[in-house]
Amino acid sequence: MIRKTIDILTSYSAPLKVCEMGNVAVARGAIEANVDGVFSYPGTPSTEISEVFSHVNSFQNRKENEEKYPQQTAIKIYFEYSINEKIALEKAIAYSIGNKSALCVMKNVGMNVACDALMSITYQTIVAPLVIVVCDDPGCHSSSNEQDSRYWGKMASVPIFNPATPEESLEQTKSAFLLSAQLKLPVIVRLTTRVSHTRGVINYGKLSKKNNEASFERIPEHINIPAKTSAAHAKLLNKLRSDFINEHGVKYNQIIHHQNAKIGIITSGVTTVYVKEILERSASKNNYSILNLGLICPFPTNIVLEFLNLPLKKIIVIEELDPIIENDVRIVAQENKIKTAIFGKGFSTLIPTGEFSLDSIEKTLLDFTKDKTLKNKNVSIKNAENILKDLPQRPPTLCAGCPHRATFYALKLAVPRNIPDVILCGDIGCNGLGALPPLKMIDTINHMGMSVSMAQGLSKAFSTSNQSNKTVAMLGDGTFFHSGVTSLLNAIYTKANILVIIFDNRTIGMTGHQDHPGATHLNKYHQIDLLPFIRGMGAQYVESIFPFNLKDSFRKINDALATKGVSVIVAKSPCIFLPEFKDGNIYRKKIVVDHSRCNTCDNHEDKQIACARCYSPLNNLSRAKLKITATNHIPAKEQLCPANICNHGFFNSIIEENYPEAVKMVRDKMLFSRTCGDICQCCFLAPAEIFATDHVNCYRTTKRLFLLKN
């Protein structure tokens, strides 16, 4: 990582050839364009852009590096993970107004959060260049919708670059900074998953050493009042007619015409390379003329018209998601009375949903051109589809040892799932994995922060009936700071009757452990303590729990449910990937069952009976409950099974060398334990090596057995 960070900060007079992701290319493009500050909120598929700058930031701020790498640390690039996309964009705008160039990074749905800031700054002015990178996710690999964020650029009347490859991502990001400076307008670079996460050969070029001096000029444009806005709107639209746009358009909007071509293809984004690769197969390449569009907003009418005027018989527009380019092409054709037939969405495999692929585009091109030479000539495996259909899926799960699982389990004991009016509203992120089996502890998931709103809205809807149970909202700490805070304020202010559980693992887990106000793992920021903060808001019941202390968690959840009004529980335990978890005593604690003190199971002397093996039906967790309410409990810190489901049944089987039995327990029950989870899910991660008890060998043996027997 260090090497990559140094590379990306280095100026090369002879270009350095590297093979990098589209996201990294964007970052390098911004650095080559002299970016001063980066503001972002993490979210797949955009996260790697922010991570580059996060690494750059910590690299440049290390004292020893200033001496060792003077060139790479001379110009410091500011970076922050803001609490949400709106704040990120607002701060980036302000940074630009202070005459420092800014990059603002987010995923597709992040743009929705940030749009308030975008929609009016365009009527005003920025000072230093401001580029917004937004990464769409056709096919929803990891998003809550597959919106087409090109609409945002059109709606806000800002230029949009839409690169097709990592190489273009670098070039177009650089151009975006230049164009933004020329127009004094934010510029959007829009990527999709297949551009962000594709790697290709790019060249790192020269860096110029320019540092913008901060300044602020008192100009009327900085004050947005209704009297001015209409005129400002006209001025904005005028910016989009600037000659500067054509200068960039010439580079990225190109026609590849062949003299006798009869068929025209218009592409943009990743479809450009799909089409290129498939046409390469053709025996009659000269039959096709192609128009590639990279700078798509404002719509490049001139070049499109030039293409439409070519002597082509028919034209197809191939773009992922919505027919945005296609519709404008049709307008240009209609305005200019062009008779060439135009095809697009609805033709063959061209649908507005999901992701395209080489295969789907091959089908479209075969149907459109009837050119059989385009077909892949390789002989495929017989019956492959049917075999694939029967393979078991490998869905993501909460990690072995994840504290969230313990919290979910405590809740499961407190709120049996057969009570219909206790509705569990989950949220985005790792928390959402609780919806999957075997936990199934979530009834609703919507967008970031919605859980708290969903709970208070549902609770209000049921308030006229005789329902007395609370609705429960569950969200991670990252999501809480992102947008749960305002919703919680609203709940307290409107006297809602809800329980909010904040799964506080001290980080933004799902996207790879980024900073947020509650994080403790870096000293760079001021840490905000959730408890006093929420108490200060005025919630009726605010308590913190250590999820692995099941007894205490269970009791507090019950208390919280019984208190009328807004109850908040902060389930606090670090994510297992955080250094504070690994360095803390939780992880290195030896697993020992102290038989003299253990009284959690009535049958603890009976090696034949193991709770882990006895099946607890969905709504009958009485046995586990019995243990929680037992008086002599193993202190939480000494037992590592959060459910306190009898570990020694499992241990005993191992001690007796009854490995198949032990394995069966793990399988049947998915023990909610750090130790057992280690076996049932991530065998190869093997943190068991850290445990220095005799049990370790047993675990290993079991594990081996487990792997071999399958």
Place this chain on the structure above:
Amino acid sequence: MNNKTKIQVAGVGGQGVVFLTNLIVEAALIADIPVATSEIHGLSQRGGSVTASITLGENTYGFIENAGADFLLGLELLETQRCLNYLHKNSVVVADNFKITPFLVNAGTAQYPDTAAFVELLQPQIKQVIVIEKITGIKNILRNMFVLGVASQVNSFPLSAAVICKAITNHVADYNLEATLEAFELGRNYCTQITNRKS
């Protein structure tokens, strides 16, 4: 068009799919072969499937179509099977006989597929299937290097062992370098054993 090679890598998060991909990319850069990749590893940290597509040569951009993979490097057997649609008559499969059961299988709601049947199905249909029966003497995390070592012995593999070794040297931290090179070397020797046995 014939100078293109497409390599699919499949495994589970934590097995080193991305690392293996990085090495192949690095080796291609050293050998001055145009290279591109496309990866899906959204939830890999949480035990999900991870695949990477690598394409070498001109006019190809990291994407593999159905029946488009010349090589399939499988680090886990179920995930290897999941890439069946990418194989064609001239494909070479190098698969580690290593299983990581998904929790649906652990929970008893799904069956781990019959791997012997899978190999039987493949053998007559594609050019070569190498299932690595047993790997001993290296850490699990280096099994990916072993697989790469085996693959590099196949005639049509586009990258030479020398280039790959150089890539490993460039890419791997010093404290791990020796073990990594050793795993790769063991993989190479494994393949000679196989060929010898056949002849």
